[in-house]
Amino acid sequence: MSVTNLEELFVHTLKDIYYAEKQIVGALPKMAKKASAAPLKKAFEMHLEQTKGQIDRLDKVFELCGQKAKGEKCPAIEGILKEGEELMGEIKDPETLDAAMISAAQAVEHYEISRYGTLVSWAELLDMDDAISLLEKTLDEEKETDAKLTELAEEKLNKKAA
Ligand SMILES: [Fe+2]
Ligand SMILES: [Fe+2]
Numbered sequence: 001m002s003v004t005n006l007e008e009l010f011v012h013t014l015k016d017i018y019y020a021e022k023q024i025v026g027a028l029p030k031m032a033k034k035a036s037a038a039p040l041k042k043a044f045e046m047h048l049e050q051t052k053g054q055i056d057r058l059d060k061v062f063e064l065c066g067q068k069a070k071g072e073k074c075p076a077i078e079g080i081l082k083e084g085e086e087l088m089g090e091i092k093d094p095e096t097l098d099a100a101m102i103s104a105a106q107a108v109e110h111y112e113i114s115r116y117g118t119l120v121s122w123a124e125l126l127d128m129d130d131a132i133s134l135l136e137k138t139l140d141e142e143k144e145t146d147a148k149l150t151e152l153a154e155e156k157l158n159k160k161a162a
Pocket of ligand 1: 021024051054112142
């Protein structure tokens with residue numbers, strides 16, 4: 001990889017998040033299957049569908065850059081997902097497992113929020129209006145998902161307190 005300007009850095013980061021989204025599409029069904037609280041299961045299933053749409057948006061952004069859509073191995077997302085998976089494998093208690101999956105999923109969302117936030121700023125600097133709106137849509141979905149997960153984590157706390 002050689003990056004000499006912001007356009008190339010933008011495309012490099014697109015490839016990074018493209019790879020990450022594909023890994024996430026692989027991880028979410030497993031998490032939905034393991035979730036025991038119905039709203040959590042639903043949230044994972046819904047975000048799986050959203051994530052597929054996000055990949056379609058990335059395809060369009062690649063096209064706007066005149067590039068073929070392609071992933072580039074992203075060790076950051078692999079580490080986050082691997083850590084989550086290891087933790088999931090160690091927990092038998094269903095409620096504790098749900099809590100662990102919420103925390104793992106939030107780590108993923110925060111990673112995505114950071115990447116898409118950067119991509120939106122760079123698209124602004126590069127005057128890529130169509131890319132900005134596509135990337136902003138996805139950024140909003142990631143933020144909503146993160147907020148939803150916080151809500152689900154707190155619901156559990158409230159139940160415990162009641
Ligand atoms: Fe995503
Ligand atoms: Fe996400």
